[in-house]
Amino acid sequence: MATATQGAASAPGMPQLDFSTFGNQIFWLLVTLVVIYMILSRVALPRIGAVLAERQGTITNDIAAAENLRAKAVEAEAAYNKALADARVEANRIIAETKAEIQADLDKAIAKADAQIAAKTAEGEKAIAEIRESALENVTAVAKDTAKEIVIAMGGNADARSVNAAVTARMKG
């Protein structure tokens, strides 16, 4: 490749091997490297490092804040669930109490009604018994009178005592 130089006679072979330019290149290289090093170590790298650290810090903080909020949300949910459970228990207690009260009132009313019914029944029975008794008496009286009248109508001698005794005996049978 180096032999391909035909027009440029002033550059024999590779310019890379022209030692007369080495001093110049090395001098400017060292200047350049020092300048780049100064720029990087004094300005660029601390700045970029700080930006990256700040970003890392921001991200870490944000994640921590998010974690915190999440914990709070979980807490709030637990509190809500607890309140709900408490309310349910309270409601159940009130329902049970009310039921018991109503049941007691009902039982009392039923007992009272039963007692009244029993009293009324007894009264009725007594009245019926009286009525029946009086009816029997009436029937007896009517039967005696009727028997007497029949005996008289038949032309017999109506002995009041014997007729009464006969009617009474019949009524028992």
Next chain:
Amino acid sequence: MATDASTGTGLVFDPMAQFMVKPLFGGDVVNWYTPTNVTLWMVIAVLGISAMLVMGTSRRAVIPTRSQSIGELAYGFVYKMVEDVTGKDGLKYFPYIMTLFMFVLFSNFLGLLPMAFTTTSHIAVTGVLAMAVFLAVTILGFVKNGPAFLGMFWVTSAPLALRPILALIEVISYFVRPVSHSIRLAGNMTAGHAVVKVFAAFAGLVALSPLAILGVVAMYGLEILVCFIQAYVFTILTCVYLKDALHPHH
């Protein structure tokens, strides 16, 4: 091939002319202090690095802009490389390695601009970089570990009979490091740019120009890859050498 083309058609081209070191302000004497095209392109590299890492990050935004993202990306890339290869105690040397990486990266890529001069294609430049790394790492190794640093050459995990031979190989490979380190970079840059130039010269021939332009495009794409990879390789090898100096017992 290049010679045939130039003689056959009367075209005069020289793929190596782009690597000539020329004084910027006339004359043809290159003294050590003369501002040359080397100076120009190194200054451009410094300006580029400043634009990317200083101006790009001037807003210091927590939510970065595009330019700041690029700067942070470069920072994170090298920082992670140093941390992964050398460990936490190597991070002290991160600014030096960042300097090397940014310089090589910008020089490589600036060299891809048309009419540009590629400073990293010169063995004088890469040689100084590699020697600086070699000397720094060797001195650091002895300062940190004392004579125990030499234990790096004495492979205790090998059978005793093999150890002297291995030590010889290790020593040779140790001293070959700066050579391969510098020639790898300069060679890659020189070869790539020379090939692009050769293709470009053929573009002057009507019959060959479509092929030549295709070749230039393909080589240019490859060179973009090579520019980055060579900067990466140079930096990661520096990290590996640094790791050897900090932890010589492998």
